[in-house]
Amino acid sequence: MSTAQNLDALYQEIILDHYKNPHGKGLREPHEAEVHHVNPTCGDEVTLRVHLADGVVEDVSYDALGCSISQASASVLYDLVVGKPVDEALAIHEEFLALMQGKGEGEPDEDVLEDGIAFAGVAKFPARVKCALLSWMAWKDATLQSSKGSST
């Protein structure tokens, strides 16, 4: 599952563009929650902050160390969830998670995932799925923590 064609499916131009020029990178204030997630197999790390206001994702800021896939997916996450109501952002998260866990069989919805559809090829590489999901899992964790914080 790792021929030259598959390699191009994995490293779509969109992914390499986000890798070279990540959107929303850097840790910013204000934030209600900050989490630190690692991928223990490879050591990739992300520190991610979430700022919610009135049920909307106002900002996601992050500092990440890792491969092109994990860096690009953090950048795409930023594009997709910032400015969205939390419920809608969580639905996008579900959609991305399903794509990643679909073993390459899933048909991504471009209207929902936009640049995120470029990650469809990643789902065929089981070792790389965790790379793509690192920041997304961190974002969900932080979002649930900050929603909890604001409701009490």
Add this chain to the structure above:
Amino acid sequence: MTSPELPGLLPELEVVRKDFPILERVLAGGVPLVYLDSANTSQKPQVVIDAMVDHLERHNANIARAMHQLGAESTVAFEAARDKVAAFIGAPERDEVIFTKNASEALNLAANTLAWAGDRQVGPGDEVVITEMEHHSNIVPWQLLTQRSGATLRWFGITDDGHLDLSTIDDLITERTKVVAVTWVSNMLGTINPIAEIARRAHQVGALVVVDASQAAPQLPIDLAAMPEDERPDLMAFTGHKVVGPTGIGVLWGRRAVLDQLPPFLGGGEMIETVRMDGSTYAPIPHKFEAGTPPIVEAIGLGAAVEYLGHLGMDAVHAHEQAITAYALDGLATVPGLTILGPTDAALRGGAIAFEIDGVHPHDIAQVLDSRGVAVRAGHHCAKPAHARFGVQSSTRMSSYLYTTPAEIDALVDGLEYTRSYFKLA
């Protein structure tokens, strides 16, 4: 694949390679396998596979307790494997060879039994000394030991050129030191450490010397009996699957006097002398530390493996590793933006070479290489502190072995050039 001639290569390398059926593998896209991940696990020669299959097909029975012909054959084969391992490392006594599940279990056996009541018990005020270049399996067991016993953990640092910083040896190893645990060859930096010098200092203060030989046993000739006693480790661990043997089997060698002083590790069948409801007495070594039915066929496979290495000659294997490592260091040096982590003199290092390339993450390097059939490892190689020492989070590691050809190194270097162009690095 034709290979350039290099002095030091194993004679008849192409014939030796035929002993390893997996080296014929063709991968997705029709590309031949170039296996450069032997520090992770080595490939297995046919003789090891056959020894294990033959045992399972013809001699399988439990050992040391079955009163029938198969039981006797199985016991003889298992104990013959112990003799072969003892010969492989030059053990002063064959009963000093303890079979474990892997090197981690061997090191955990040492670190656990040293925490328990006995002549060698480590307690508050005592110190255990390790190094920053250890594999996690020679760090975490000692952290657990010192946390549980109230002892203090200290460690050697690493110099900029990837050697242990021995300038602090007299401050680190003192009369408070009870254990010094150190790797012989680093799995990440490749560094060969001066075990003799460290052991001499540790023995001066009465400390036990525990050596992780997981990367040394595959590539260095080891003759424990020939070492001066003050330079010899007291305990030494290695794993079967890195010395062309199977997984599921490791070795703890220990000096008899030390093994006799340590309390038993796991309790159960085989490790007892007699059992009453109010207490038990224990078998002598090696069985004292081999509770339960052991990995019998794995031990037999390991016996065949070290016998195979003995036939090739560990001096010849070492010379081959040095020749290939020098060739690889030269080849890697031609790749723009590539930095080697660890010593760059092949004579001072083993066959694992970790490196970075500016602008490409190790995962991405490994992925592109894999698409061309070149198998390397990417990540922290279970040596996070050593990576942190060099300010990197992960690296790419190529590791050769006795079957590696110069042409395979060429394929790696070509693959790295291709990786740079794939990621559009100038």
